Amino acid sequence: MSDHLSKLEAQSVYILREAYREFKNLCMLWSIGKDSTVLLWLARKAFFGHVPIPLVHIDTHYKIPEMIKYRDRLALEWNLNMVYGENREALEHKLTFPDGKVDRIACCRNLKSEALKHTLSGGWPRYRMDHQQKKYVLDTNKEPYTGVIVGVRADEEGSRSKERYFSPRDINNEWDVGDQPPEFWNQFKTDFAPGTHVRVHPLLDWTELNIWEYIERENIPVVSLYFDQGKGKRYRSLGCYPCTKPVDSTANTVKEIIAELRRGKFANIAERSGRDQDKEDGGGLETLRRDGYM
Amino acid sequence: MIRTKKTAGDWKPCAVTGICDMTNRQRMNIVIVGHVDHGKSTVIGRLLADTGTLPQGKLEFVREMCRKNAKPFEYAFLLDALKDEQAQGITIDTARCFFKTRKRDYIIIDAPGHIEFLKNMITGAARAEAALLVIDAQEGIQENSKRHGHLVSMLGIKQVTVLVNKMDLVAYDKNVFGSRQSAYTDFLKQLNVVPVSFIPISAREGENITVLSGRMKWYKGHTLLEQLDEFEPEKILADKPFRFPVQDVYKFTQNNDDRRIIAGTVAAGSIKPGEEVVFLPSRKRAVIKTVEAFNEPPKLSAHAGDATGFTMATQVYVRPGELVVAATDPAPQVGSRFKANIFWMGRAPLIKNKVYKLKLAATRTTVRLVEITQTIDSSDLSIQEKKNQLDRHDVAECVLETAKPIVFDTAHDCETTGRFVIIDNYEIAGGGIILEASSVEGSILEEHIRQRENIWEKGLITSFRRSTKNGHQAKFIIFSGAVGVGKRAIAKKLEEELFAHYSNVYYLGIANIDRGLDADITGSRDNLEERIRRLGELARIMTDAGLIFITTIDNADDYDLEALKLLNEPNEIVVINVGENELSHFQVDLALPASVDPSRAVEQVIKMLKSKEVILEYYL
Numbered sequence: 001m002s003d004h005l006s007k008l009e010a011q012s013v014y015i016l017r018e019a020y021r022e023f024k025n026l027c028m029l030w031s032i033g034k035d036s037t038v039l040l041w042l043a044r045k046a047f048f049g050h051v052p053i054p055l056v057h058i059d060t061h062y063k064i065p066e067m068i069k070y071r072d073r074l075a076l077e078w079n080l081n082m083v084y085g086e087n088r089e090a091l092e093h094k095l096t097f098p099d100g101k102v103d104r105i106a107c108c109r110n111l112k113s114e115a116l117k118h119t120l121s122g123g124w125p126r127y128r129m130d131h132q133q134k135k136y137v138l139d140t141n142k143e144p145y146t147g148v149i150v151g152v153r154a155d156e157e158g159s160r161s162k163e164r165y166f167s168p169r170d171i172n173n174e175w176d177v178g179d180q181p182p183e184f185w186n187q188f189k190t191d192f193a194p195g196t197h198v199r200v201h202p203l204l205d206w207t208e209l210n211i212w213e214y215i216e217r218e219n220i221p222v223v224s225l226y227f228d229q230g231k232g233k234r235y236r237s238l239g240c241y242p243c244t245k246p247v248d249s250t251a252n253t254v255k256e257i258i259a260e261l262r263r264g265k266f267a268n269i270a271e272r273s274g275r276d277q278d279k280e281d282g283g284g285l286e287t288l289r290r291d292g293y294m
Numbered sequence: 295m296i297r298t299k300k301t302a303g304d305w306k307p308c309a310v311t312g313i314c315d316m317t318n319r320q321r322m323n324i325v326i327v328g329h330v331d332h333g334k335s336t337v338i339g340r341l342l343a344d345t346g347t348l349p350q351g352k353l354e355f356v357r358e359m360c361r362k363n364a365k366p367f368e369y370a371f372l373l374d375a376l377k378d379e380q381a382q383g384i385t386i387d388t389a390r391c392f393f394k395t396r397k398r399d400y401i402i403i404d405a406p407g408h409i410e411f412l413k414n415m416i417t418g419a420a421r422a423e424a425a426l427l428v429i430d431a432q433e434g435i436q437e438n439s440k441r442h443g444h445l446v447s448m449l450g451i452k453q454v455t456v457l458v459n460k461m462d463l464v465a466y467d468k469n470v471f472g473s474r475q476s477a478y479t480d481f482l483k484q485l486n487v488v489p490v491s492f493i494p495i496s497a498r499e500g501e502n503i504t505v506l507s508g509r510m511k512w513y514k515g516h517t518l519l520e521q522l523d524e525f526e527p528e529k530i531l532a533d534k535p536f537r538f539p540v541q542d543v544y545k546f547t548q549n550n551d552d553r554r555i556i557a558g559t560v561a562a563g564s565i566k567p568g569e570e571v572v573f574l575p576s577r578k579r580a581v582i583k584t585v586e587a588f589n590e591p592p593k594l595s596a597h598a599g600d601a602t603g604f605t606m607a608t609q610v611y612v613r614p615g616e617l618v619v620a621a622t623d624p625a626p627q628v629g630s631r632f633k634a635n636i637f638w639m640g641r642a643p644l645i646k647n648k649v650y651k652l653k654l655a656a657t658r659t660t661v662r663l664v665e666i667t668q669t670i671d672s673s674d675l676s677i678q679e680k681k682n683q684l685d686r687h688d689v690a691e692c693v694l695e696t697a698k699p700i701v702f703d704t705a706h707d708c709e710t711t712g713r714f715v716i717i718d719n720y721e722i723a724g725g726g727i728i729l730e731a732s733s734v735e736g737s738i739l740e741e742h743i744r745q746r747e748n749i750w751e752k753g754l755i756t757s758f759r760r761s762t763k764n765g766h767q768a769k770f771i772i773f774s775g776a777v778g779v780g781k782r783a784i785a786k787k788l789e790e791e792l793f794a795h796y797s798n799v800y801y802l803g804i805a806n807i808d809r810g811l812d813a814d815i816t817g818s819r820d821n822l823e824e825r826i827r828r829l830g831e832l833a834r835i836m837t838d839a840g841l842i843f844i845t846t847i848d849n850a851d852d853y854d855l856e857a858l859k860l861l862n863e864p865n866e867i868v869v870i871n872v873g874e875n876e877l878s879h880f881q882v883d884l885a886l887p888a889s890v891d892p893s894r895a896v897e898q899v900i901k902m903l904k905s906k907e908v909i910l911e912y913y914l
Contacts, residue, residue, distance in 0.1 A: 004320055013601035014541070014559050021542045021614060048555055048603060049588045050546040079548065155392070164417070182413035182639060182722050184420030184449065185713055187653050191720040218589060 005214050009045065012202040014186065015165055016046040016149065019200045020053065022190035023147030027083070027120070030055040032067040033238045034222050035203055036151035038211050041220050042202060044078070053149065054081040056119060056126075060111040061091055062098060062240035070223045075129050082129035083139055085119025087111050098242045104277040111240075117173045120145045120197065146192065149200045155207045156271055163201055164189070171195040208271050209261045216254045227252040237272050245274040320398040320527060325419040327405045327446065328428030329438035333459040336497040337428060338391055338402055339369030341518065344504045347393040348372065369497060397523045405442075412445075412687055413639045416725070419446060424453035424490075424525040426518075427478075431470055431494070432463045435478055443478075444670075444689060447485035448635060448727060450709050453525050454482070454489045457518065461510065462496040468512045490525070491515055534598070535623035536563030537703070537711050539656035540573070540616045544603070555586050555603040556612065558656060561710035563620065564597040565604075570621040573612045574701040575628045576852070576878045579621065580606040611876040613851070615657040617701045617711060626711060630699045631664065631732040636716070637689045640723030644684035644716070649697075649824070650723075654714035657700050660823045661716065662738055664693040684724070691729070695738050697823040698853035704728050743860055757865075760840040764798050766909045768837040770867040771899075772858065773846040779873035779888040780895075781846040787892040788899055789844055796909070799842040807832070826854050830861025837865035842908070852880040868908070870899060 019026055028043065030036045043051050057071060075082035090096065090110040097107035118124035126139035154163060164180050166188035181189040192198055203211075215222055228234045233246035234257075247266070251257045260266075328334045342348050352372065360367040391402040403418040405411075419425065425446045429439050446454060456478055464470040471494040482489060493502055494513055501507035504519045516524060541558035565571065567582050585593035586603040596602045604618075619626060638644050644663055652661035669678040669690040684690050705712030705727035716724040761767050771788070773781040782803070789801035811828055815821045829845070836843040847854065855877070859867050871877065872895075873888030884902045886895050903909050 007599070010559060010599055010601040017541050017557060017601070045588050046557075046601070047544060047546065048551075048553070048557075048586050050544075050548055050551070052546060180414070180417075182725075183417045184722075184725060185710075185715065187715040187722060189720075189722060191651065191717050193720055 005210065005217060008206055008210055009042065009214070011205065012039075012042045013046040015188075015200065015202040016043055018186075018188060018190065019147050019149055019166075019202075020047070023198070025143050025145045026147040026149065027054045027056045027145040028149040029116075029151070030057050030071070030082075031151070031238070032057065032063070032071050032223060033151075034211055034215065034226060035153060035206075037220060037222055038206075038214055039149065039151040039203055040074075040078075040080075041218060051078065051080055054083050054128075056145070056148075057082070057084040058112055058115045058119060059084045059086045060115070060240050061086065062096070062111070062242055064225060064238065064241050064244075066225060067223055067238065072129070074221070076131065076134060079131065080129070083119075083126050084136065085115055085124055085126050087115040087118075088124070090114070104243055107243075108277045113173075120148060144197070146197045147200055148197060149202065151203045152201055153206050153208070153211075154204045163204055165201050165204055166190060167199045167201060168192060169197050169199060173197075175199075209258065212254060212258045212261060216258060222254075226257065235274070236266070237274055239275050243276040245276070247274060319394075321401065322398055322424070322522075322525060322527060323401045323403060323422045324424050324426060324522065324525070325403040325405050325422035325446075325451070326426040326428065327415065327419065327442040328457075328459075329430070329433075329436040329442075332428045332430040332433070332436070332439070333370075333497050334404065334428050335370035336368060337426070337457060337459065337495070337503075337518070338404060339372035340497045340500055340503050341402070342372060342391060342393060343369060344500060345393050345395070345519070347391075395519065395523055400522060415442075416445065416449065416637075416639070419451065420449050422451055423528050424455070424522075425451045426455050426457055427489075428457045428459050429474060429478065431458050431460045431474060434474060435481065439478070440481060443482050443487060444485055445637065447482075447487045448637060448689070448725075450705070450713070450727070454487055455518075455521050455525075456489050456492045457497075458492060458494045459497055461494045461501060462499050466494070466496075466501075466507070466509045468510070471513075491521055493518055493521060534562035534708065536565050536571075536618075536620040537561040537626070537708050538565070538571075538596075538604075538618035539711065540612060540614050540618060541656045542614045543612065553586065553605055554609065555605055556618070557603040558618075559601045560596050560598050561655065562598050562708050563623065564595055565620060566595045571618045572621050572625075573610065573616045573618055574626065575699050576612060576616060578610045578612060578878055580608055580610045583607040611874065613849075615659075617655070617657075626701050626703045626708070627731040628699050628701050629731050630696045630737060631693060632702065633667065633691065633693050633729045633732045634714075634726040635689065635729060636684065636692050636724050636726040638684040638686060638724040640686060640718045640721065642718060642723075643686070644692075644718075644724060646682070651717035652694075652696060652700075652714055653717065654700065654702060655711050659700055660697045660821075661694050664695050664738070667691045667693060692726075693732050694726075697739075698857075702728055702731075704730055739857060739860055743863055747864065757838070757840070764796060764840050766796050766798070766842060767907070768840045768865050769842050769903075769908050770833040770837050770858070770862045770865065771842060771844045772850070772855070772867060772869045773844075773872055774850040774855065774869055774877075774882070775848075775872035775888070776874060776876070777848045780890065780892070781848075781872045783892045784870075784872065784886070784890070784895045784899070785844050785846050787896045791896050791900065792842060792909070796842070798840055800836065800844065802832075802843065802845045804829075804845055804847060822854070823857075826857050827861065830858045833858065833862045833867075834865065837862060849876070852877050855880045868903070868906070870902075 028039065030040060040051065040055065043053060074080065087110050095101050095110050097104050102110065119126055121144045122142035127136040128139040130137045152163060162177055164183050166183065167175065168181065168189055169175055189198060225235045225238060228250045232248060232250055234249045234251060235244065235246045238244060249260060251260050326334050326338060343353055356371050357367050360371065391404065393400050403422055405415040405418045427439065427442060429435055458471050458474050461471065475492045479489065493515060494510055495502045495518060497503065501509055502513065502517050504517055506517055507513065538560050539558050540556055544555045544557055565582055567584055570579060570581050572579050583605045585596045586605060587593055617626060646663050649660045649662060652659050666681055666684065669681045669688055703711045713725065713727045715722045716726065757768065773785050775781055785801055789799055792799040807829065811832070812825050815824055833843055855869055869882045870884045870886060871882040872886045875882065875885055884899060886898065
C-alpha cells in the first residue's frame, strides 16, 4: 500500500463501492477512452471481477469506428451490462457540425449533452446489449439513473479541477460551481432531492501519467488509436473524428507513452488540445459542463 | 525548456536539470490557510515563480500589465492571471496549484480565508497531509488565524508549519518574529497542535522561500521549499488495533461465483487469514478465510489503507455499517450516546428534537442533539454562554444520541471510526470528532415512552376487563426473518386460525403502511428507524384496543426489535423468527425453519401462545 498507484486505486475503489452502496439507480459512463476504461477496470477490482453497474455510452455516430468495435468486444468478453443512447432527432435532421448546420459547441450539446441528459433520465430510448443474441435491443428499463459515475480527472483542465468526488446536478442537469457541497473524511454527498442526480468522480486525483502507469501495471486493453501506427501520429485524447486530432508521436507501446509523458513532452500542451470544441467560445468545456457535459 | 529567469540557489526545476526521478513519484497535498491579506496568494505566487512552475512568459506578462496600469507588481496577481488560463487547459485552479520538486509532486490547496467559504476551506484542508498557516508579522495573530488553527486541529492535520510573512515590514526583526512565534505557539498548544516549524518569510521579497535569506542571518531553520520536502507522508496505521468498517457485503452469482465477500477499506491495523474477528455492534464472531482480490495473486494479509474484501470460514450474516475488529485487540465503544466536538456549516442551525442523519465510517443512522455542553469561540477559544442551538460556523462540544447503539472509537484512538458527519436536508451540514462515550441515563426513546405513558389518557375500560371479555391477552406478534422465507403466509394463516375462535385479531400487511402512514418517508434504507418508530406507536394503540396485532418485518435486527418492544409498552410483544436467525442477542419466542408449511407453523405458534397464556386452552 505504499506505492502511489495502489493508493490511487484504493481511493477509487472506495468511491465506487460507496456509490454502489448508496445509489439504487447507478450507471457508469464509458466513453471508450483510456480514463473510463481504467474506471471500468477499477470496478472489476472493487467488485472482485464483476461489474454490477450498467455501462452507458453516448453514441454520437461520429466516433472513430474502431472505438465502437472495441466497446462491443469488451462488452461481450467481460459480460458487461452495456447500454447506449443517442440523439436520434439531431442525427436525422443533420443538426451537427460535420453536416455544417451548427457550430462545434452546439454539435457537442446536441449529440452529447442532450443525448446524455435524456438517456440518463430514461426519456429517450436506451439500447442494451443482449448477450444471447450478441446485439443491441431496446432496453425496457426506463428508470432515471440517479447516480452517474464519470471518469473525469482534476488535472485535465480548469473546470474539472474544481470538481468534487460526488458532485450534484440539479433538476435541469446543471452544475453550480460556486456552491458545491463540502467533502471530508471520505464522507460524500450521497443524499439528494428527488429529480436531482449525483455525478461520481472516482478518478479525480489521477493524472494522465498515472492512468498510463496503471494501464501498464494491470495490463488493461486499450483501443489502439492511442498508439502510433507508423505514421508518427497517435491520439492522446479520443472523441468524434471530425473534431479530434492526433498528436505527433512515435510511441506505439504503453511503455513508450509513459516514457514520453515522463520526459515532459506534453508538459505545456493541454491533454485535450486535440479536441476542438474546447477552444470555442473562450472556454467551451466549462460552458458545456455547466449544462451537463461530462 | 527554461520557464522563468529566477531559479534560486542550488535548486533547479526538474525540467531544467532533467534529473528528476519521474518513476513512482509521490504526491503530497498541502493546504495553505491564513487571514485575509496576510499574504497567502503572494506566498503561492512566489513559490510558483521561484520554482519555475509558471508557464513561459507569464511572469513578464503580469509585470508588463502592472507597469501599464501603473500599479506595483505583486506576486499574488500571478494567481489571478493563471485563473484566466483555465479554459486553455493549464492545470491551475483557484483552489489547487501543482508543482514539483526533485523529491515529489505537490498540490497546494489554496483554502479561502473568508468565513463564507468555510465549507470549501474544510474540503480543501481535509485532503491535506500538512498545513501552512500564514500570519502577518506586523498585524500578528488575527481572528481567522485562530479559527483556522482550530479547524486544522479538528480536521486532524498533524503537520503544521507557521509562516510569519511580511518580515520586510518589520525590518526583519528577530524579536518581532520571536513574539509572534511564542504567542501563536501558546494558542495552538490549547488545541493540541504543535507546529513542526515557524519560518520568517517575506513572500514579496522572496526571503526564505527557496533560499535562506541574507537579511535574516539570525534564522537557521529551513526555507519554505525545504520544509515542504521535510513533511512526511501520511503514516500508515499498521501497528494500531485492527478496524475494518463493513462498507458492503457482496454476493455476485454470475459465472457461478459463490463467494460472500465482506468489502471495505482497512481503517487501521492489519489482519491475516486464520485470525478470529468480531463484528460490532452485532457481536458475531468469525474467522477470516481469505483476503480477496481481482487480477492479483491471493493475498496473505490486509493492511491499513487497503480497499479489500474478506470471506469468512463460517457463514455470518452482517450488514453494511458494522465494524470488524480483531478478537484479541482492544475493543471499541458500543453505545448510543457520546460527547463530540462539532463544527456546523448548515444553513439551518443544529437544534434539539430534530432527527438528523449521521454517517460515521460505514455506519449510517439517525441522531439527535441531546445537549450543547459548551460553545467555543474559535477566535480566542473562550467558552461562550450556553447556547440552545448551533448556528452556521459555530464550534461546540455536544452530546449526541443515535437511535440505535453504534460502534465507535474516540478520534484520538482511531480517526476513521472516531469522526462523523451530520446530514441535514440532503447536505453534509456538520462534522464532529468523538471525545468520549457518554453514559446513558435512559435513552431518548425510554424518556419518550416514560413521558408518553405519563400522559396517556385511558378510557373507562381497563385492559384486564378487555382481555377477560375477549378471552385472550392483547399482543403484538412480529414475524421476523429474511425476505422470501414465507413469513407472510404464516402470519395470514395465523390471523385466520385465531379469528375462527376470537374476533379481536388483525394482520397488517407491512407494505400498506409504506404507502399510507409512511408515505412521507423517502429513501427506504436510512429511514428505517422512523418506520420502526411509527410501527411501534401504531402497535401501542392496537394492543391498547385489546387486539392481537400481527405483522411481518424483513431483516429486523436486535435493535429494531428492542425498539418495538419499548414502543409497545406497557403491552408485550411476541417475536417469531422464520428461517436463518440473524439476531445476535435478542431472544425470540419461537424459531421456525424457512419455507415451513404454514398450517404446521401455525400449530406451533398456537402452542407457544397457549404456553404463554396469551390465549387460553379452553377456548379452543
